Amino acid sequence: MAESILFIMTKAPYGAEDFFAGARASLAMLASGLVGRSTLLLVGDGTLNAVAAQDPLTIGMPSNVEAINDLADFEGEVYAVEADLKARLGEVKVLEGVKLIPWEKARELIWEHQLVTTF
């Protein structure tokens, strides 16, 4: 019986539905009240979803910003591996509610959660 699940997000925003779908699934875990801890971990290209300056309205796609904000409303945790984001964009501001972490902390998160899935 699982009380926690980690969603590892590996895909860049808007080219595919993966991030939005994963964030919505994570939100559903928390909204249901059946899963106590549901966490997003952004790695690789997935860290691009954390960029504060994204403006999905310009391309008419569902907003990842809204998806992350909705998670915050349910006290969902969202982490991004800082080194992966820096390697792609250098120093950039991230969305409120996203915590930048080193890979060591990411490994700890994987160990802490009973189930792990990837998007």
Add this chain to the structure above:
Amino acid sequence: MAKTLLIHLRSGSMMNMDSNVTVKLARAALSKGYNVRIFGYGEGITVIKAGQEPKRFPNVGKELEELVQKGLVVVVCETCCAARGIHRGEEVNGTKIGSLTNHLSQFVAESDKMVTLAR
């Protein structure tokens, strides 16, 4: 008490071998006495569409229908179905169109292990 395996399928029925691997994994786990749940999300919802007639490939729909008789539980995402024009009444016998909040969260809470199959 039997352990529970959750298979999270996000590839379409004819997209690649993921749906076939899902069926084989479910069959093997059921034969060993596990409870097995499949949740189809994104393109993974297409496995429950009735009337599949692949000419040279395994018929995933028919295989799922057979395994449901042996205790397999198959639910797919309602929102993903609506987006792809698949509606209630069009699903393979014994499978179900459900939701992230009511079904995936319940499956996660009840599972000991989770396997994700996605392209």
